[in-house]
Amino acid sequence: MKKQAAKSLRVFAIELAVYAVLVVCYFFLVLHLLGEWLYHLETQHRYIYAGVALLLIAGQAVVLDTVTTLLFRFLRGRSR
Amino acid sequence: MFFPISNAHINPIYLVVVGFIIGILGGFFGVGGSFIAGPALRLMGVDWNYAVGTDLAHIVGKSIVAAKQHRALGNVDLKLGFIMAFGTIGGAECGAQLIQVLKRAGNVNTVVSYVAIIVYSGIAAFMLWESRKTLRSAKGRSQRGLVKGAESKKDRSAFGPVTRNIQRLKIWPMITLPTSGIRISLWTILLVAFVGGVFGGFLGGGAGYIRMPSMVYVLGIPTHLAVGTDLFEIVISASYGTFTHAIKGNVDILIALVMHTGAVIGAQIGAVATQYFAGPKIRLAFVPLPLIGAAIVIYTLITGHKI
Numbered sequence: 004m005k006k007q008a009a010k011s012l013r014v015f016a017i018e019l020a021v022y023a024v025l026v027v028c029y030f031f032l033v034l035h036l037l038g039e040w041l042y043h044l045e046t047q048h049r050y051i052y053a054g055v056a057l058l059l060i061a062g063q064a065v066v067l068d069t070v071t072t073l074l075f076r077f078l079r080g081r082s083r
Numbered sequence: 084m085f086f087p088i089s090n091a092h093i094n095p096i097y098l099v100v101v102g103f104i105i106g107i108l109g110g111f112f113g114v115g116g117s118f119i120a121g122p123a124l125r126l127m128g129v130d131w132n133y134a135v136g137t138d139l140a141h142i143v144g145k146s147i148v149a150a151k152q153h154r155a156l157g158n159v160d161l162k163l164g165f166i167m168a169f170g171t172i173g174g175a176e177c178g179a180q181l182i183q184v185l186k187r188a189g190n191v192n193t194v195v196s197y198v199a200i201i202v203y204s205g206i207a208a209f210m211l212w213e214s215r216k217t218l219r220s221a222k223g224r225s226q227r228g229l230v231k232g233a234e235s236k237k238d239r240s241a242f243g244p245v246t247r248n249i250q251r252l253k254i255w256p257m258i259t260l261p262t263s264g265i266r267i268s269l270w271t272i273l274l275v276a277f278v279g280g281v282f283g284g285f286l287g288g289g290a291g292y293i294r295m296p297s298m299v300y301v302l303g304i305p306t307h308l309a310v311g312t313d314l315f316e317i318v319i320s321a322s323y324g325t326f327t328h329a330i331k332g333n334v335d336i337l338i339a340l341v342m343h344t345g346a347v348i349g350a351q352i353g354a355v356a357t358q359y360f361a362g363p364k365i366r367l368a369f370v371p372l373p374l375i376g377a378a379i380v381i382y383t384l385i386t387g388h389k390i
Contacts, residue, residue, distance in 0.1 A: 019348065026344045030084075030095055034337055041336060042087040053329030056140055056336040057322055063340055064144035067347040068151065 014078045021074055089133040089335035097127065102141065102342035106349020109142075109149050111356050112295065112310065112369050117142070117288020118203050118376035120342070125383050129338070131195040132186050135287035136333030137342075139324040142289050142317060144339070145346040150314040152351060158311025160262040160304070164319075166269065167312075170276025171283065171294075171320035178284020179327050199286055199380045203373035206292050213300070214367040246303040263304045263312075275301055276316070284324060289317035292373055 037059075044052040084095045101123045105116025117138050124134040153159055185191040254268040279294030291313050298309040328334050 022348060026099065029344065030341070034340065038087065038337060045088050045332070045334075049330045049332065052336075053326045053334070056329050056334055056339075057143065057325055059336060060140050060144040060325070060339055060343060061147060061322075063343055064147040064347070067344065068148045071347055071351065 014075070017078055018071070018074050021078075022071065025070065084341075086335050086337050088337060089129050089137070091127060091129050091133075091335075091338075093127045093129075093338065095341050098338060098341040099345035102145075102345030103349040104345075105342075106145055106149075106346030106351075107353040107356075108372060109145050109291075109314065109346065109350050109353060111353035112291070112372075116145075117283075117286060117290070118199075118206075118292050118373045119379075121199065121287045122376045122379035122383070124338070125192075125196075126379055129335075131192045132182055132333045133335055133338075135182060135195070135285070136325070136328030136331075137335045137338050138287040139283070139289075139321050139328055140334050140336055140339035141342045141346065142321045143325055144343040145350055146289065146314050146317040146321060148347055149350040149353070150311065150318055153311030153314055156311070158307050159315045160260055160308055160312045161315070162258075163260050163263060163272065163304070164312045164315040166258065166272050167276035167279075167294075167316045168319035170273035171280035171290075171316060172323045174277040174280020174282075175284035175320055175324045176280075176327060178281045178286075179324065179331065179333075181281075181285050182328075182333070183331060193384075195286065196380050196384050200377045200384075202282065202286065202293070203377040203380070206296065207370050207373040207377075210296060211367070211370045214370070218367065243303075246300060249301055250303055263302075263308055265303055267302060272302065280320060283320065284327075289313070289321050291317060 041052070041055070044055060085092055101120060105120050108116040108119065120138045120141065121131070121134045124137065125131065129137070150159065182191060182195070185194050249271060250265060250267050252268055252271065254270050256269050257266055258269050258272065259266045275294065275297045279290040279297065281290075282293045283290035294316075295309055295313045298304045298313060299306055304312065325334060329336075
């Protein structure tokens with residue numbers, strides 16, 4: 004039982020580390036590129052900005068959930 | 084990192100950690116975590132109107148993931164969720180309009196801070212009283228040998244008699260909710276949802292801190308179902324809240340996107356954790372959280388500046 008818990012913790016720690024690297028890449032690539040455009044949209048076209056904001060957050064939720072699920076499945080598979 | 088929309092300098096790691104913590108809270112308690120997210124953004128010098136709108140946007144993403152997890156675990160009453168969404172949207176619009184009035188009057192930060200302190204402290208005090216009373220009565224029953232087997236795992240509440248009286252109110256139309264196992268007036272559901280919506284639109288987030296207890300104590304929904312259904316309903320109502328706040332210039336989507344990266348992992352941990360705890364224990368563990376939010380708001384009010 005203890006061995007199983009230690010294994011789960013190790014897998015979770017690896018998942019967190021891989022996830023952290025992906026998130027850092029995301030900050031520099033996506034947010035840096037989107038920042039100016041979103042700022043312009045927010046000041047000039049509020050309705051489009053509102054729609055884009057919703058699409059971005061929902062899209063990110065779906066993508067990140069898929070990434071974490073795949074990552075978890077991949078690491079679990081390898082640790083067996 | 085500079086966020087031009089809200090004109091704020093915030094460390095992205097701080098936002099990811101805040102997102103992670105409220106992700107766990109969301110998955111475990113079924114609340115959006117705005118009682119932590121709003122004050123945490125205020126602490127970094129973000130105005131209340133931006134804290135409210137941005138928190139709503141971040142909650143849309145977080146709730147999509149957490150609601151999906153709870154749906155897989157069978158913790159969502161879809162019929163109840165859709166009905167509640169209507170009441171919440173109406174309430175959220177009222178709350179957002181109140182923020183606009185305060186923004187124009189120039190005292191949004193002060194008024195929302197005071198309301199937040201009162202609401203967060205009140206919720207914590209009430210849940211502490213109720214969950215301790217429930218746990219004590221359950222302990223007494225099991226000591227007297229009155230509770231056996233599956234019955235001992237049933238979700239109990241010290242508010243039970245009040246809930247049963249509310250369910251007895253026969254105001255047409257009556258709605259049957261087979262998943263939750265209750266029959267109740269449509270107006271009671273809409274009223275609970277509307278009040279939650281007003282708080283959500285005014286203080287930010289999905290207002291799960293008021294709706295989740297209301298679903299358990301007023302509507303009589305089992306805690307596990309209340310958690311999942313609340314999250315499902317938040318997806319719909321927070322989307323509307325985000326849209327209406329965004330067109331009013333209260334949403335910094337860049338902050339929301341960064342916070343959400345941390346919330347994704349936290350929500351998965353929180354949703355799995357609900358399987359290991361009974362209803363009253365979940366409610367008791369919830370108690371310190373609104374108090375932490377209230378303490379942060381008091382700090383920003385006293386010091387008048389960010390950390």
